[in-house]
Amino acid sequence: MFARGAWKWTYALPPAVVGAALLFVSSLWGVLGFALAAFVVWFHRDPERTPAGRGAVSPADGKVSVVREDPDGRVRVGVFMNVHDVHVNRAPLDGTVEAVDHRPGGHRPAFDKESEHNERVRIDCGDHEVVLIAGAFARRIHPYVEAGDELARGDRIGHVSFGSRADLVLPREYDRGDVLVAGGDSVTAGETVLARRDGGDATPTGGA
Known part of the structure; x- marks a missing residue:
């Protein structure tokens, strides 16, 4: 699950687009662009949580x-x-x-x-x-x-x-x-x- 809203895609899209363009110039830089986009999506992860104990x-x-x-x-x-x-x-x-x-x-x-x-x-x-x-x-x-x-x-x-x-x-x-x-x-x-x-x-x- 990911954080609500489309912000994660707003942040992830620019490095993904740049990565796709750079693939034609350098595979390394292209992969780095896609890796950054993947990190942004991962950053907005939203795991389930259950409160423990009282307080x-x-x-x-x-x-x-x-x-x-x-x-x-x-x-x-x-x-x-x-x-x-x-x-x-x-x-x-x-x-x-x-x-x-x-x-x-x-x-x-x-x-x-x-x-x-x-x-x-x-x-x-x-x-x-x-x-x-x-x-x-x-x-x-x-x-x-x-x-x-x-x-x-x-x-x-x-x-x-x-x-x-x-x-x-x-x-x-x-x-x-x-x-x-x-x-x-x-x-x-x-x-x-x-x-x-x-x-x-x-x-x-x-x-x-």
Whole structure:
């Protein structure tokens, strides 16, 4: 399965066309063009995922790059998506989308401190939110949801084309002690539990 929409073909078509043209000049360069096109399609892969255990699951594949308290006291966990990671993002908790906001900005590397000023899309679910942040090469953020949508933990909520970051801002009742991951940990979207409240997320399925 591949990420929704025709963006993958939009990105894959130019190297495929160039590769076909270069076949008449150099078989090596032609093959490289087709290989790049195949990589772009593979990059937009979208495997099935099943949430494991209770708690807030990761919104992205990649490595944990941020664990901190925001100025308002809420805990933020950020996941940096490298170019080889799956870039389809998933809902960390059950909830209702209240707003989807786009904020224009720069395109610094998503692991850089200056990425706080990068282009982003904020998916606000009331008690928690997911922020999809563009990186140096990520120029397109594609949210799948809109205000009013009901989400189950692990549902697909969007994708970002090429390296980027996804932040989860946890509900206010979570504190740093509820976070189960640390910087540098590898996580899987829709499966790895990032945070869990031992006394407050006892439902056998669904959100925390």
